[in-house]
Amino acid sequence: MHGLLRRLFAPRWQHPDPEVRLKALNQLDPQQPEQQQALKQLAQDNDSAIQLAALRALDDLPGLVATFPEHRQDDAWFNAVCQCLCGKEGHSDLQQRQNIVVKLTEPRLLNAIALQGDNLDLRLSALEQLTDDTDLIHQACHNGVAAVRHQAAKRIESEDSLKKLLKEARRDRQVIRQAREKLTQLRNDAEWLADQQAQREQLLKQLEQHANAPWEPLYGGRFRHLEREWERISHPPSVSQEQRFHQAMLSCRKTLHNHETQEQARQQSLTRRAEAERTRDQLLEGLEETLEGLAHANELTVQDIDSLRAQRQLLGQRWQSLSDQHPPSDTAQQRFSQALLRYEQCMDAWQRWQTISSDIETALANHDHAAITGYIKQCAWPKHLTPPEPLKQATALLAAKATVKPSSTSSLNALNAELDNFEHLLERGAFKSASRLYQRLKPSIDALTGDASKPLKTRLKQLGARLAELRDWRGFVAGPKREQLCASIEALADDQHMAEVAVDRHHRQLVKEWKSLGDAAANREQSARFRAASDRIHERLTPWREQLNQEREANLRGREALCEQLETLLDQPAEDADPDVLREIRDKARHQWRHYSPVPREQSEAIGRRFGAVRHRLQALIDQRAEQIATQKRTLIEHVQALQNETEEPLAARITRAKQLQQTWRTLGRAPKGEEQALWKTFRHTCDQLFAQRDAHKQEQAARQQQTLDKLQTIIDEMDSWQPTHAEELTTLETYLSHVSQLEPLPRNRRSDGMQRRLSGIVRAKRDRLSRLEVAHTVQLWHAVLPLVNAHIEADQQALAGEQPFAIDPKEVLGERLPDIFKDAHQLRNQARLATSVPLSDDQLSELEDNLSRLRVHLSLLALGSVNQRDEPLRLAIQVERLNEGIHKERSRPDEIIDILASLMALGPIPSAMWQKEAQEFDNLMSRLARVPQP
Structure with missing residues (x-):
């Protein structure tokens, strides 16, 4: 009874009959709260038509879309959702509809929205959600909006789809043109790819031939050319090509490295040979200069002989050690033999002199001319060697005796030789030396008697006339020159506009020229004029010279301060001092030293020796720190080589450690100048080999991934071609899926994603x-x-x-x-x-x-x-x-x-x-x- 009453008095929208509820629903007003609540309850009704009508009356687009999957096959639901999303029904704004369309996955609904949407952005949003090429081709061919057609055609990429689009597109020429251009581009890309592969194969063959060839002068240039050509090809190589390329590169670099090592060893050998030759030349020049000095010395002493003997011993030792390393040239050996011969002659003469030195001194004291003559013959002192003082006295005594006896042939020959020397001095224009020699020879030759002395007197008279002519000529030239110098120095003293530096330079030059004239055409008046003008210049330059002295003192103090700073730095050097910084300090110190110039002449030598010692210590510190850095870099090279040979540690960890070692290398300074480049080449070559292993590993991993994808592609193709005809063939599908699961995990890339999507669709x-x-x-x-x-x-x-x-x-x-x-x-x-x-x-x-x-x-x-x-x-x-x-x-x-x-x-x-x-x-x-x- 209660159920009957409830049925009689209940609202019509709650009636059991669906048709009654549907009629009552059409009379409900969603603007009224009670009726709106009734519509919401009817939206949950079991009857599909009532539920759809309630949602449309409420204009509930999200609810309508959320319920649509349950009624996917119902055309009424599809039409309602499509009309609402396209904006033909309802009052939903465009932004809300776009947000809903972005989340849709139903291709049928998305196609309808793309075809019927009331807004271009809405259509494009629906088009973006479509992924199947069939749907995109349909939109490109039948959509009423050109922008949508063009966007759909732009997203079609496969060759088969483009051919289908080109065949079906009839209404839009731009779509046809895009399809034709893409097909042309695909064909061009295929031809370009084939051309790139052919070029790489040709380069690989050339590079492999080059790797097997021996070194030649153009080997490095050809190798770099082939490497540039390889890098110029934009398409990436295959795994096998990359491996062949790296193998050929390693072979070529090994050939170049071996040649560079041999060339470096050869250059070092040549450098050592040249250094040995220079050392030999220096040693020979030192011995030859010593022997020449003994020939032109005033007298020969025991110290000179001891010094010569020590120098000969040092030369022998150094010459032998250098000859053990590199044999001397014929010219150097000949010079060495001649120098040893002169040395032996000198030492033999000295030994003979030692045996008769006391006897000849006794003979000199007794004026025993006969004994002296015998001792001199016994000594047989070489003419090119300066004799000892007693021997010189004995020779002079015998010469004086020969002067008393002019008939002596040896004395006449000696005087004739002196006249030859006198003539030679006149030819050179050495007036002072020639005048002194003339004054010494004239009494000796005038004292001669006999017919044999007449040629000597005649020749002395002629040479004396030439000496007088030279004296007159000097006076003739020196007179105007002295007048010119006096005028010049007086003009310089009167010039008040010339700078002091220029005045001092010109004054020094004029004084130097005045002194060079000597006593030629000298007179007191000109000397007094020149001296007076010079004093005036000195008086004028006194303030400037005082200022210059102050500057020199300041420069001296600057140099002393610079030396003190460097000494302080060197007394307490940092243990990790960077040699590059020390080199910069050295270079700046040199620049400052040149800046602090000039200094007082009295202290210049002392401060120069002090700065030289400091600079030597600084260079020694630089060399020490550079050698320490070189040791550290050799240790880094050993570490990298150990990483290269390590097989148990993972390659990724070794690469990370190698990069850390590279960073450590960058933080270190430079090794010694001749060693830094060689160390860097070795370190870089070792790192390149390690990174080549990484690249080969990556290529191998990529090859394995490619093989996995190829296997997956084969399985997918087999599944796609397999068409089951019986329900019992489910085991075949499970077998395919088990094969696919064995290939997991798959690499993550565009190809893998596309293959997985295709596999999901096929399954x-x-x-x-x-x-x-x-x-x-x-x-x-x-x-x-x-x-x-x-x-x-x-x-x-x-x-x-x-x-x-x-x-x-x-x-x-x-x-x-x-x-x-x-x-x-x-x-x-x-x-x-x-x-x-x-x-x-x-x-x-x-x-x-x-x-x-x-x-x-x-x-x-x-x-x-x-x-x-x-x-x-x-x-x-x-x-x-x-x-x-x-x-x-x-x-x-x-x-x-x-x-x-x-x-x-x-x-x-x-x-x-x-x-x-x-x-x-x-x-x-x-x-x-x-x-x-x-x-």
Whole structure:
């Protein structure tokens, strides 16, 4: 009673009849709060049409889109969602619709929005969500907006799709042009790729031939040319090409490195040889200069002989050590032999002199001319060597005696030699030396008597005339010159505008020229004029010289301060002092030293020696620190070489450590100048070899990934070409998937993502086909047992007519074994017939009709995806049950169909009229389920 009252007084939108609720819904106003709440409740209604009408009345676009997946096959829902998203219905703003479109994944809906949207941005947003080339081709060919067509055509990249687009596009020339240009570009890219590969192969062959060739002068240039040509090719090489390239590069670099090592060794050998030659030349020049000095010395002493002997001993030792390293040249050996010969002559003469030195001194004291003559002959002192003082005195004594005896031939020869020297001095213009020699020779030659002395006197007279002529000429030239110098110095003294520096320089030059004239044409008047002008210049330059002295003192103090700073630095040097900084300090110190110039002459030598000592200490510190850095860099090279040879440690960790060692190398300073470049070449070469291992490892890893993707591509192609024809072929699909799982993990790149998307699509398609095949197989089983169903119907009719009920034996009807899926249903049908009392009540008939309709609607939902409008309540109820069952256990479509057919067989006893009413619909549904799409 209460339920009847509630039904009578309840609102019409809560009426059990869906048609009544739908009519009431059309009269509700969403602007009123109570009616809006009613519309929200109707939006949750079990009836699909009522739910759709309520959502459209509420203009609830998010709710409509959220519920759409449940009614994907319902055209009314699709049209409603499409109209609302396209802006043809509802009042949703464009931004909201765009946000919803961005999240959509349904291709059918996205295609419709791209074709019918009311805004260009909305259409483009829908187009961006489309990924299938078929959809993009459809949009590029049939969309009414040119911008959408062009954007869709721009996203098509594959050659097959572009050919299809070029074939189907007829209305837009720009789309056709884009497709044709992309196809042309693809062909050009293919040709370009083939050309790049051919170029790389040709370069590889040339580089491999070059790697096997021996070194020649153009080897390095050709190698760099081939390397540049390889880098110029923009397309990346394959793994095998990269490995061949690195192997050839290593071989070429090894050849160049070996040649550089040999060339460096040769250059070092030449340098050492040149250094040895210079050392030999210096030693020989020192000995030769010493021997020449002994020949021109005033006298020969014991110290000179001891010094000569020590120098000869040092020369012998150094010459022998240098000869052991590098043999001397013929010229150097000849010079060495001549110097040793002169040395031996000198030492032999000295030994002879030592034996007679005391005797000749005694003879000199006794004026024993005969003994002196004998001792001199016994000594046989060389003419080119300066004699000792006693021997010189003895020779002079004998010469004086020869002067007393002019008939002596040896004395005349000596005087003739002196005259030759006198003539030579006159020819050179050496007036002073010639005048002194003339004054010494004239008394000796005038004292000579006899016919033999006349040529000497005549020649002395002639040479004396030439000396007088030279004296007159000097006076003739010196007179005007002295007058000119006097005028010049007086003009310089009167010039008040010339700078002091220029005045001092000109004054010094004039004084120097005045002194060079000597006593030629000298007179007191000119000397007094010159001296007076010079004094005036000195008086004028006194302030400037005082200022210059102050500057020199300041420069001296600056140099002393510079030396003190450097000494302080060197007394407490930093342990980790950078040699580059020390070199900079050295260079700046030299610059400052030159800046502090001039200094007082008295202290210049002392401060120069002090700065030289400091600079030597600073250079020694630089060399010490540079050598320490060189040691550290050699240690770094050893570490890198150890990393290169290490095989147990991972390559990535070794590369990281190598980069850290490179950073450490950069923080260090420079090694000694001749060693830094060699160390850097070795370090860089070792690091390059280690990085080449990394590159080879990367290429190998890329090759493995490429092989994995190639295998996956092969499996995908096989799956795509495989078309299952029986439901039992599910194991084949599982086998393919197990092969794919063995290849995981896959590399992450565009190719892998595209292949995985394609694989997912193929798997979905194959599973769907297998499901359809399983459904078709189930329907075939139903058709096979359909005689048994008809037998049950006839047995039900007999039982309902009042006859004795009986059980049906499937073997008698089918002649074969009943499928397992229908055994339980067959037994339930027999049991229901045997247990049913006749006649059936109205409630039983109504229940049978409801169950039969429910099975029909459920089967129609699975076969067609939709039902008639009158069956909407049953559809909603079935949907709810399916959702509740899906929470606990997901059921497949074939399983649901099997359950429906089993329930249909188990349903009974049922009147024949009721069965015939639904039988045709069941047959139609079965025929639809039995259809399998063509592969």
